[in-house]
Every structure is written in structure tokens, then in C-alpha cells.
Amino acid sequence: xxxxxxxxxxxxxxxxxxxxxxxxxxxxxxxxxxxxxxxxxxxxxxxxxxxxxxxxxxxxxxxxxxxxxxxxxxxxxxxxxxxxxxxxxxxxxxxxxxxxxxxxxxxxxxxxxxxxxxxxxxxxxxxxxxxxxxxxxxxxxxxxxxxxxxxxxxxxxxxxxxxxxxxxxxxxxxxxxxxxxxxxxxxxxxxxxxxxxxxxx
Numbered sequence: 781x782x783x784x785x786x787x788x789x790x791x792x793x794x795x796x797x798x799x800x801x802x803x804x805x806x807x808x809x810x811x812x813x814x815x816x817x818x819x820x821x822x823x824x825x826x827x828x829x830x831x832x833x834x835x836x837x838x839x840x841x842x843x844x845x846x847x848x849x850x851x852x853x854x855x856x857x858x859x860x861x862x863x864x865x866x867x868x869x870x871x872x873x874x875x876x877x878x879x880x881x882x883x884x885x886x887x888x889x890x891x892x893x894x895x896x897x898x899x900x901x902x903x904x905x906x907x908x909x910x911x912x913x914x915x916x917x918x919x920x921x922x923x924x925x926x927x928x929x930x931x932x933x934x935x936x937x938x939x940x941x942x943x944x945x946x947x948x949x950x951x952x953x954x955x956x957x958x959x960x961x962x963x964x965x966x967x968x969x970x971x972x973x974x975x976x977x978x979x980x981x
Contacts, residue, residue, distance in 0.1 A: 796979055796980060796981040797834070797837070797839045797979075797980045798834075798977050798978065798979050798980070799832065799834065799839060799840070799974055799977065799978040799979075799980065800834065800974075800977055801974055801975060801976050801977050802973060802974065803832060803834075803973065803974050803978075804887060804971055804972070804973050805828060805832055805840065805884065805971075805972050805973075805974075806828065806829040806830050806969055806970075806971055807826040807827065807828060807829060807846055807869075807969065807970045807971075807972060808826060808827050808828075808829040808967060808968070808969050808970075809824075809825075809826055809964050809965065809966050809967060809968050809969070809970070810825040810826055810827060810966065811823075811824065811825050811966055812963075812964065812965045812966045813850065813865065813867070813963075813964045814961050814962065814963045814964070815853050815854060815855050815856065815863040815864070815865050815907075815961045815962045815963075816855065816961045816963075818850045818853045818865065819850065819853055820849075820850055820851065820852065820853060821849055821850065822849060822850040822853070823847065823848075823849055824847070824848045824849060824850065824867055824869075825845070825846075825847055826845075826846040826847075826848070826869075826970070827842075827843050827844065827845055827846065828840055828841070828842055828843060828844040828846065829842065829969055830842055839980060840872070840874075840980075841874070841875065843875070844872055844873065844874055844875070845872070845873040846869055846871070846872050846873075846882070847869075847870060847871050847873070848867055848868050848869035848870050848871075849867070849868055849870065850865065850866065850867060850868075851866040851867065851868040852864060852865065852866030852904060853865055853866070855961065856907055856959035856960060856961055857959065861959075862906055862907045862908070862909060862959060863896075863906070863907040863959065863960065863961045863962045864904050864905070864906050864907075864962065865904060865905045865906075865962040865964070866902075866903065866904040866905075867886060867905070867970075868883075869882055869883065869884055869972060870882065870883070878980075880978070880980055882974075882978060883975075884972040884973055884974045884975070885903045885972065885973060885975055886898045886903055886904075886905065886970060886971075886972055887971040887972055887973045888970070888971045889905050889964060889968070889969070889970050889971075890964070890965075890968040890969055890970075892963050892965070892968070894907060894908060894960045894963070895907065895908025895960075896908060896960070896962050896963070905962050905964070906962070907959060907960050907961065907962050908960070909959075
């Protein structure tokens with residue numbers, strides 16, 4: 781432990797800089813990743829969207845390249861199961877060619893208006909459940925069926941039959957349709973945080 785501390789002090793005194801634990805970095809996607817097509821090992825390319833400055837000195841300029849890979853990908857199910865996407869960030873490459881190994885965790889991602897967000901317990905991006913949306917779809921189709929049945933038969937019986945048919949169609953549609961996938965489009969942003977100090981020599 782004493783030797784490691786001495787080495788760290790020597791590195792810092794030799795002109796190295798340190799990104800402290802808890803520092804957030806905003807990244808922008810250079811390629812798109814979706815649970816629809818991604819698999820474990822799929823490469824992810826990003827750039828820092830804003831510079832990171834410590835004590836008035838820019839240690840990570842905007843535009844610094846970051847590379848990672850998909851660590852886990854699960855498609856949304858037809859009946860149950862939400863889409864999940866895990867991303868492992870591995871290297872940061874500066875303009876001069878210097879490469880630093882990194883391992884920050886995801887803090888937040890663009891929701892893409894679908895409700896996808898980072899699960900803090902697992903560090904993965906998970907899609908929001910679609911139960912409310914599914915129920916609304918069944919109700920709309922049931923209502924449409926009732927209206928059509930009532931017009932065709934001009935009776936409450938016809939409306940009831942139409943509603944039943946509409947409900948059946950709605951349920952079949954829900955059962956055959958997958959939920960929303962996790963989508964990280966080119967240009968979308970991710971906020972990551974370092975869980976330990978990062979030394980940049």
C-alpha cells in the first residue's frame with residue numbers, strides 16, 4: 781500500500797493529472813445501438829460532449845473518443861419481459877493518441893420518449909413497461925368493435941358482439957407485438973460517472 785501511494789505521488793508530481801471519484805462525464809453516441817440487433821461484444825463508439833475541468837484545468841477535452849462494447853442485450857418480449865442493454869466503457873483516446881483504460885458506470889441516458897432509463901442496481905438501460913399502453917390499445921379496439929357492431933346490427937346485442945370481437949383482436953395484437961426496444965441513437969447522450977479516481981499520465 782505504501783509503495784502504491786508513493787508511486788501515485790511520483791506520477792502526479794511528474795505532471796500526471798487525476799480525475800476524482802464521482803466525476804460525471806457527458807458522452808455522445810457516434811453509432812447507434814439497439815436491443816433489436818445488438819449482441820454481446822457489439823462495439824460502441826462515443827465522444828465526450830463537454831470538457832471535464834478540475835481546478836480550472838481541462839483534463840478531458842470535448843471530442844475525446846471513448847470506446848466500449850455491449851455487455852448484455854435482451855430484446856423486449858411479446859407477452860412479458862422488458863428490453864435490457866448493458867454497455868461496458870473501456871478506453872478513452874485523447875487527440876494526441878494517448879489511450880487510457882476506463883470503467884465508469886452509466887448514470888443516465890436519453891429516454892427517447894419511451895421511458896427507457898438506467899437501472900441503478902444493475903447499471904443497465906431498461907425499457908419502461910408497456911402494460912398501460914397495452915390496456916389502452918385493447919380498450920380502443922374493443923370500443924371500435926362495439927361501434928361497428930352497433931351500427932351493423934342497430935342493437936345492443938350487436939354492440940356487445942362487436943366489443944367482444946374488438947377485445948379479442950386487441951388481445952391478439954398485444955400478444956403478437958413486442959414491447960419497445962432500448963434504442964441509443966447516433967447523437968444521443970449518456971451521462972457516466974467514475975466510481976474511483978482515474979489517473980491520466
